[in-house]
Amino acid sequence: MPAVALQLENELDYGRLDQSLGYVLRRAQLAVFKTFQTMFRALDITPAQCSVLLIIEKNPGLTQTQVSDALGIKRANFVALFDGLEARGLAQRASASDRRSYALQLTPRGRAMLRKIHAVSDAHEEKISAGLTQADRHELFRLLNALIAPLEEPVADAE
């Protein structure tokens, strides 16, 4: 029996937390993350690893710094993350013209993994959109992007 049933009608007052966009956004992100974990458990892959494979798929040959910057991952933390992908034979560091860097590539096994990722990702998107109509989902994208834009936007240099 869940604790909720014990505290029957515990009706506790969340006050302004329920009116806080930040709080609701955090709850949504957390719920989505947990759903991700459940659905991707069989592939044994994290959201971050997933995003790296997806970026390399569309942009082969990028350097570690380019991929890190694109995904908001610190270069230092990217190393171990990519080591994991390389150890599993999903991606590799190929030599680049600039000998300080690597050209990141997928392996055949990585491409096979991506086909599975695409499938699970589609199912995941459908799952987390269960409470939304198609129009709702489209609108949610628009609103989230509208929210993000002014916050991520680099400081425009006034002159």
Next chain:
Amino acid sequence: MPAVALQLENELDYGRLDQSLGYVLRRAQLAVFKTFQTMFRALDITPAQCSVLLIIEKNPGLTQTQVSDALGIKRANFVALFDGLEARGLAQRASASDRRSYALQLTPRGRAMLRKIHAVSDAHEEKISAGLTQADRHELFRLLNALIAPLEEPVADAE
């Protein structure tokens, strides 16, 4: 000069990441979190500590377990979190009828802090809503709650 300007028109392909609700949601949550950190720095308080104070404000006398459950914090992790609030004189553990537990309360200093929190919180909500109209903001609440509901909903026991 930001890195973006250096890699002028680097136009790299995010592929399905841009069509992933999970990814966009994560970016939004991250942007909002960073804005929170900046604006609440002067109060030296985390989102979690903030939410605890807000819950106790509206529901004085709750136990640690009740507050933890309400906010999705593990009981074990709540201890240090509340120790911090108590050390700063913002909240306290009062004795309860059940001597295993405490009735959590605000102190006068905690109530004073909450007035500041309310003010900064209002400013924060306005800041993160900068890219949204009032109607947009209301719609975003509706959509996020619609997304969350089926994911958080405990497994309904069919019978």
Next chain:
DNA sequence: TATTGTTATACTCTATAACTATA
């Protein structure tokens, strides 16, 4: 027996500084 608060612990993420080899 079960529950509350607690401690200890571990694992993941994230952030910073400093090193190396190349440029």
Next chain:
DNA sequence: TATAGTTATAGAGTATAACAATA
């Protein structure tokens, strides 16, 4: 001098197991 990758490390946040006091 500056940059790419790397290492080491430290700090959050979060997870589980086990214990003492109390119910």
